[in-house]
Amino acid sequence: MSRIKSVFAELKAQGKKALIPYITAGDPHPRFTVDLMHTMVKHGADMIELGVPFSDPMADGPVIQRASERALAHRVGLRHVLEMVAEFRKEDGHTPVILMGYANPVEAMGVERFAEQARLSGVDGVLTVDYPPEECAEFVGLLQSKQIDPIFLLSPTSEPARVDLIVNQASGFVYYVSLKGVTGAKNLDMSEVAERVATIRTKTDLPIGVGFGVRDAATATAVAAVADAVVVGSRTVQMIEQSDEAALSQNLAGLIAELRQAIDAVH
Amino acid sequence: MQVYDMPDGRGHFGPYGGTFVAETLIEALDELRAMYERYRHDPEFLAEFAYDLKHFVGRPSPIYHARRLSDQVGGAQIYFKREDLNHTGAHKVNNTVGQALLAKRMGKPRVIAETGAGQHGVATATIAARLGLECVVYMGSEDVKRQAPNVYRMKLLGATVVPVESGSKTLKDALNEAMRDWVTNISDTFYIIGTVAGPHPYPMMVRDFQAVIGVEAKVQMQEMLGRQPDAVVACVGGGSNAMGIFYPYIDVDGVRLIGVEAAGHGIETGMHAAPLTANSPVGVLHGNRTYLMQDADGQIIETHSISAGLDYPGVGPEHAWLKDIQRAEYVAVTDDEAMAAFHNLCRTEGIIPALESSHAIAYASKLAATMSKDQVILVNLSGRGDKDINTVARLSGITL
Numbered sequence: 001m002s003r004i005k006s007v008f009a010e011l012k013a014q015g016k017k018a019l020i021p022y023i024t025a026g027d028p029h030p031r032f033t034v035d036l037m038h039t040m041v042k043h044g045a046d047m048i049e050l051g052v053p054f055s056d057p058m059a060d061g062p063v064i065q066r067a068s069e070r071a072l073a074h075r076v077g078l079r080h081v082l083e084m085v086a087e088f089r090k091e092d093g094h095t096p097v098i099l100m101g102y103a104n105p106v107e108a109m110g111v112e113r114f115a116e117q118a119r120l121s122g123v124d125g126v127l128t129v130d131y132p133p134e135e136c137a138e139f140v141g142l143l144q145s146k147q148i149d150p151i152f153l154l155s156p157t158s159e160p161a162r163v164d165l166i167v168n169q170a171s172g173f174v175y176y177v178s179l180k181g182v183t184g185a186k187n188l189d190m191s192e193v194a195e196r197v198a199t200i201r202t203k204t205d206l207p208i209g210v211g212f213g214v215r216d217a218a219t220a221t222a223v224a225a226v227a228d229a230v231v232v233g234s235r236t237v238q239m240i241e242q243s244d245e246a247a248l249s250q251n252l253a254g255l256i257a258e259l260r261q262a263i264d265a266v267h
Numbered sequence: 268m269q270v271y272d273m274p275d276g277r278g279h280f281g282p283y284g285g286t287f288v289a290e291t292l293i294e295a296l297d298e299l300r301a302m303y304e305r306y307r308h309d310p311e312f313l314a315e316f317a318y319d320l321k322h323f324v325g326r327p328s329p330i331y332h333a334r335r336l337s338d339q340v341g342g343a344q345i346y347f348k349r350e351d352l353n354h355t356g357a358h359k360v361n362n363t364v365g366q367a368l369l370a371k372r373m374g375k376p377r378v379i380a381e382t383g384a385g386q387h388g389v390a391t392a393t394i395a396a397r398l399g400l401e402c403v404v405y406m407g408s409e410d411v412k413r414q415a416p417n418v419y420r421m422k423l424l425g426a427t428v429v430p431v432e433s434g435s436k437t438l439k440d441a442l443n444e445a446m447r448d449w450v451t452n453i454s455d456t457f458y459i460i461g462t463v464a465g466p467h468p469y470p471m472m473v474r475d476f477q478a479v480i481g482v483e484a485k486v487q488m489q490e491m492l493g494r495q496p497d498a499v500v501a502c503v504g505g506g507s508n509a510m511g512i513f514y515p516y517i518d519v520d521g522v523r524l525i526g527v528e529a530a531g532h533g534i535e536t537g538m539h540a541a542p543l544t545a546n547s548p549v550g551v552l553h554g555n556r557t558y559l560m561q562d563a564d565g566q567i568i569e570t571h572s573i574s575a576g577l578d579y580p581g582v583g584p585e586h587a588w589l590k591d592i593q594r595a596e597y598v599a600v601t602d603d604e605a606m607a608a609f610h611n612l613c614r615t616e617g618i619i620p621a622l623e624s625s626h627a628i629a630y631a632s633k634l635a636a637t638m639s640k641d642q643v644i645l646v647n648l649s650g651r652g653d654k655d656i657n658t659v660a661r662l663s664g665i666t667l
Contacts (some may be wrong), residue, residue, distance in 0.1 A: 056443055056552060058447065068270060108561060130288055132290060150401055153289060181451035
C-alpha cells in the first residue's frame with residue numbers, strides 16, 4: 001500500500017482529516033527546506049506538498065511566484081528537490097511527500113529518469129499542474145509503475161465527464177481547487193465547495209483534498225468539514241516570507257499547530 | 268500530393284502543440300474550441316470578418332516590388348507583402364479582429380491580451396474600442412519602458428495597461444499574467460493571444476486568422492507576375508506573421524518557406540531568441556510543447572533581441588513541426604544585421620520597417636544575392652517601424 005493510501009486509512013480510522021501544508025523547496029534558502037519539512041510533521045502535518053521551483057509558474061499567485069523566485073535565486077531545480085526528499089526520508093519513512101510543479105522541469109530531466117529518481121528519493125505523489133490527463137497518459141503509467149501516485153486537480157469548472165476522466169487516472173487522492181483563479185486568491189464560497197465535493201464523492205472512492213484558498217484556521221475548519229484533506233499553500237509560504245531566518249521554524253510550527261487544531265476541531 | 272492537414276483534433280502538430288494548462292483553464296478552452304469550430308466556416312461570421320478586414324484594416328495589403336533594393340543586392344527580385352500598411356501598422360490586427368468578433372459572439376464583455384513590442388496590445392485595444400469591449404493589456408515592465416509610445420497609444424484607445432513585474436519582466440511574463448487573469452475571470456473574459464502559441468486552439472486559430480496574408484499573396488503574385496515566388500521569407504518570434512504567409516503555401520511545390528529568427532548578439536553567445544535555429548531542447552511552456560530556450564533544470568532562460576516582438580524563448584508549435592518535416596527552413600539574423608537592413612530599407616525604398624521585419628529583410632537580402640535575377644523572393648513586411656525610432660535613435664547615440 002502506498003504511503004498516501006495508508007496515511008489516509010490511518011486518519012480515517014481515527015476520525016481525522018489530513019493536513020497537507022505546501023512549501024516551495026529552496027525557499028527562502030535550500031538549507032532550511034528539510035528542517036522545515038520535519039518541523040511541519042512534528043507540529044501536525046500528515047503529508048507534505050513540496051513545490052518544485054519553476055521560472056514561469058502560470059497557475060500560481062504572487063505569493064508562490066515570489067517563493068519560486070527566491071528558490072531560483074539559489075538555483076534550486078528538480079534534481080535538488082529530489083535530493084531534499086531523499087534527505088528527509090533518512091529520518092522520516094512515514095510521512096508522504098507530494099511534489100507539485102510544472103511539466104517543463106520534468107521533461108528536461110526526462111520523464112523516465114524523473115520517475116525512477118523520484119521513486120529512489122522516496123516521493124509518494126506527483127502533481128504536475130500543466131499536465132491535464134489527456135496529455136500525460138505515458139507519464140501516469142510511468143509513475144504508477146514506480147508506485148508513485150499521480151495527483152490531479154479538479155476545478156470548479158470541471159464538467160461531470162471530465163471529473164470521470166480525471167478520477168479514473170488519479171490515485172492517492174484528488175485535489176479539488178476550491179476557487180476560480182490562481183493559488184492564494186480571494187475568499188472561498190464554502191457552500192459551492194461542499195456541493196462540488198459531494199458530487200465528486202459520487203464518482204470516486206479516492207480521498208478528496210481541497211486547496212487553493214485556505215487562508216486561516218476558520219477556512220481550514222470549514223474545508224475539513226467537507227473534505228478528507230486540507231491543503232494550505234500560500235498561507236505557509238507567506239509565513240516563510242514574513243519571518244526572519246531565526247524565527248522561521250518557530251513561526252511555521254505555530255501556524256501548522258494552529259491549522260491542526262482547527263482541522264481537528266471538526267470532530 | 269499529400270494534403271497538409273494539421274493540427275489533429277486536440278491541437279497536436281506531430282509531437283508539438285497540445286493543451287498543457289492547469290485544470291482550471293480546461294473548461295474555458297473547451298468552450299473556445301467549440302465556438303471556434305462553430306464559426307470558423309460560418310458564412311456570416313466570415314463575411315463580417317472579411318468586411319472588417321477590408322473597411323477597418325484596409326485590406327488587401329498590396330504587394331510591392333522593391334526594385335532599388337533588388338538592384339542594390341544584385342540577385343533575385345524582392346517583393347514585399349505590405350502588412351505595414353494595415354491599420355495600426357502591422358499584421359497583428361488581422362488576428363485581433365477575428366478573435367474580437369468571436370468574443371462578441373460568445374457574449375464576453377471583457378478582452379485581455381499580452382504584448383511585447385506593444386503592436387498586439389495596440390491592435391487589441393483598437394478593436395476593443397471599435398466593438399465597445401473593456402480591454403486590459405499585460406506588458407512586461409521592461410517592455411513598458413522600451414515601448415513608451417505604444418503604451419500611450421493603448422491608453423488613448425481606452426485600454427488599461429498593466430505592467431508585469433514578475434520573472435524577466437518581458438513578453439513571456441506578460442503571457443503568464445494574462446493567463447492568471449483569464450483563469451480568475453473566465454466567465455466574462457476572452458483572452459486574445461497575439462501569436463501562434465498557447466494552448467489549443469490558439470495556434471490553429473491565430474494561424475487561420477492570419478492566413479489572409481498568404482491567401483491574398485498567392486492571388487496577387489499570380490496577377491502581378493503570373494507565377495509564385497521561389498521563396499517566402501518572414502521573421503519568427505512566436506511566428507504569427509510567418510504562419511500567416513506560409514500556411515497557404517505549404518502545399519505549393521517549389522516555394523521555399525524561410526523563417527528568420529532573432530540571433531541577437533549571435534547564436535554562439537547564447538544571447539538570442541532563436542530556439543529553432545539553435546536547436547533548443549523541446550519542452551512545455553504557455554500551454555504547448557515546442558522548442559524552448561531553457562537551462563539544464565528546465566527553467567526558461569532570458570532571451571535577447573533588439574526587437575521586443577521577437578524576444579520570446581519559445582516558438583509556435585506549427586513552426587516546430589514544419590522544421591522537423593523540413594517543409595520550412597529556419598535561420599537567424601543578428602541585431603547588427605537587422606539594424607543595417609533597417610537603415611538600408613529606409614534609404615533605398617522610402618519604407619521604415621519594424622525591427623522585427625528588418626530581420627526578414629536582412630536575410631532576404633543575403634539570400635537574393637545568391638539567386639538569379641529572374642527569381643523572386645516574397646518578404647512579409649510584417650510591420651512599420653515608427654514604434655522603433657526611439658530604439659534606433661538610442662542605438663545610434665541620438666537623443667530625440
